[in-house]
Amino acid sequence: MIAVVQGEDAQRTSEALTAGGFGSTRITSSGGFLQQGNVTFLIGVEDSRVAEAVQVIRDNCRERSRYLTPMPPVPEPGEFFMPYPVEVQVGGATVFVVPVDSFEKI
Amino acid sequence: MIAVVQGEDAQRTSEALTAGGFGSTRITSSGGFLQQGNVTFLIGVEDSRVAEAVQVIRDNCRERSRYLTPMPPVPEPGEFFMPYPVEVQVGGATVFVVPVDSFEKI
Amino acid sequence: MIAVVQGEDAQRTSEALTAGGFGSTRITSSGGFLQQGNVTFLIGVEDSRVAEAVQVIRDNCRERSRYLTPMPPVPEPGEFFMPYPVEVQVGGATVFVVPVDSFEKI
Ligand SMILES: Nc1ncnc2c1ncn2[C@@H]1O[C@@H]2COP(=O)(O)O[C@H]3[C@@H](O)[C@H](n4cnc5c(N)ncnc54)O[C@@H]3COP(=O)(O)O[C@H]2[C@H]1O
Numbered sequence: 544m545i546a547v548v549q550g551e552d553a554q555r556t557s558e559a560l561t562a563g564g565f566g567s568t569r570i571t572s573s574g575g576f577l578q579q580g581n582v583t584f585l586i587g588v589e590d591s592r593v594a595e596a597v598q599v600i601r602d603n604c605r606e607r608s609r610y611l612t613p614m615p616p617v618p619e620p621g622e623f624f625m626p627y628p629v630e631v632q633v634g635g636a637t638v639f640v641v642p643v644d645s646f647e648k649i
Numbered sequence: 650m651i652a653v654v655q656g657e658d659a660q661r662t663s664e665a666l667t668a669g670g671f672g673s674t675r676i677t678s679s680g681g682f683l684q685q686g687n688v689t690f691l692i693g694v695e696d697s698r699v700a701e702a703v704q705v706i707r708d709n710c711r712e713r714s715r716y717l718t719p720m721p722p723v724p725e726p727g728e729f730f731m732p733y734p735v736e737v738q739v740g741g742a743t744v745f746v747v748p749v750d751s752f753e754k755i
Numbered sequence: 756m757i758a759v760v761q762g763e764d765a766q767r768t769s770e771a772l773t774a775g776g777f778g779s780t781r782i783t784s785s786g787g788f789l790q791q792g793n794v795t796f797l798i799g800v801e802d803s804r805v806a807e808a809v810q811v812i813r814d815n816c817r818e819r820s821r822y823l824t825p826m827p828p829v830p831e832p833g834e835f836f837m838p839y840p841v842e843v844q845v846g847g848a849t850v851f852v853v854p855v856d857s858f859e860k861i
């Protein structure tokens with residue numbers, strides 16, 4: 544399982560995964576669209592517990608509004624460009640469930 | 650989809666993926682051989698659009714020469730070791746298409 | 756293949772993978788439980804060489820003891836809390852073998 548969550552939810556999600564008995568690894572990342580920092584979790588989990596892990600993430604990640612200030616096109620001399628920030632909804636989490644052939648601790 | 654691209658191509662590739670309507674997450678990484686910085690993209694895409702996403706990457710990533718200066722063996726006293734930089738071709742991008750069982754936004 | 760290894764073993768493992776003819780990409784990460792830095796490797800490898808790559812990791816990663824100092828509960832005034840560090844065994848490596856549909860260099 545690979546889950547991309549917002550930075551504000553990362554610590555709470557990590558602690559909730561540990562409390563739920565799930566192993567996880569945390570990777571610093573950034574979003575392709577907003578180019579703002581977020582966090583990607585790798586979570587190795589048995590098939591039977593996938594739904595439970597998804598619920599832990601759902602309980603600890605919130606939707607938020609973010610503001611994106613569009614870059615002004617090249618202003619004409621004397622022209623004053625006042626970019627209005629555009630509100631963008633960023634979801635709680637983006638979750639990919641990836642099948643694995645094997646999982647082992649060496 | 651997981652795509653490893655050179656640092657110089659990362660911003661252009663990210664913008665082209667967004668313009669093409671693809672979601673993506675960007676992760677800072679480094680190559681095992683040259684030990685130089687590069688960028689790893691996670692790109693969740695429907696099966697029917699994989700070829701299109703690969704084409705976006707192909708259009709925005711170039712092959713380049715890099716120079717690797719081999720570490721001199723321990724020089725004998727009085728011996729002067731002048732390492733010649735070795736030219737290494739680094740490809741446009743290394744792309745893994747990984748099947749996923751499910752993809753959801755929470 | 757995705758392999759999470761301890762920081763101390765990362766450089767030796769990376770060089771051993773290259774010497775064994777395996778390509779790899781290195782990503783800085785941290786553990787969900789101990790919240791300490793570690794390293795995640797992406798290793799694209801043909802099916803026939805998976806066991807060999809696992810052996811390279813096994814030969815270069817050691818188990819270690821780590822100390823986790825539990826955070827004291829909020830101490831009462833005048834009470835002196837002396838947290839005893841708790842010893843935790845951290846394994847050599849955590850390895851996921853992930854099937855891929857395709858692998859190409861562009
Ligand atoms: N072309 C576009 N036009 C208009 N609005 C757009 C857009 N692309 C994204 N957005 C909006 O911006 C939010 C942040 O996207 P970002 O790429 O920075 O950050 C993303 C990205 O890091 C990751 N993500 C989302 N979809 C992904 C995918 N298909 N593949 C890989 N990562 C993905 O999850 C984060 C949050 O995504 P979420 O969908 O909740 O929230 C998204 C979405 O609501």
Ligand SMILES: Nc1ncnc2c1ncn2[C@@H]1O[C@@H]2COP(=O)(O)O[C@H]3[C@@H](O)[C@H](n4cnc5c(N)ncnc54)O[C@@H]3COP(=O)(O)O[C@H]2[C@H]1O
Pocket residue numbers: 653679680681682683684685687737738739740741742743773774776777778779780781797798799800860
């Ligand atoms: N043992 C060796 N002997 C001689 N030359 C060698 C070599 N290993 C790699 N090279 C050359 O060095 C370039 C950079 O490799 P690096 O590992 O730093 O950076 C790599 C690595 O980060 C990633 N990559 C390539 N193959 C991979 C694989 N099988 N698994 C994971 N990541 C891979 O893509 C980057 C670019 O790879 P690309 O093949 O285009 O370019 C490679 C290749 O041309």
Ligand SMILES: Nc1ncnc2c1ncn2[C@@H]1O[C@@H]2COP(=O)(O)O[C@H]3[C@@H](O)[C@H](n4cnc5c(N)ncnc54)O[C@@H]3COP(=O)(O)O[C@H]2[C@H]1O
Pocket residue numbers: 561562564565566567568569585586587588648759785786787788789790791793843844845846847848849
């Ligand atoms: N809830 C818990 N209660 C008591 N002890 C616990 C625990 N969770 C983890 N530990 C112990 O702490 C060590 C470090 O875990 P950490 O999460 O920091 O660092 C982990 C994590 O980054 C990664 N990892 C392990 N299992 C994983 C999984 N299922 N999914 C993703 N990453 C995993 O491999 C690193 C080393 O794991 P390893 O199992 O060798 O070693 C683990 C384990 O022995």
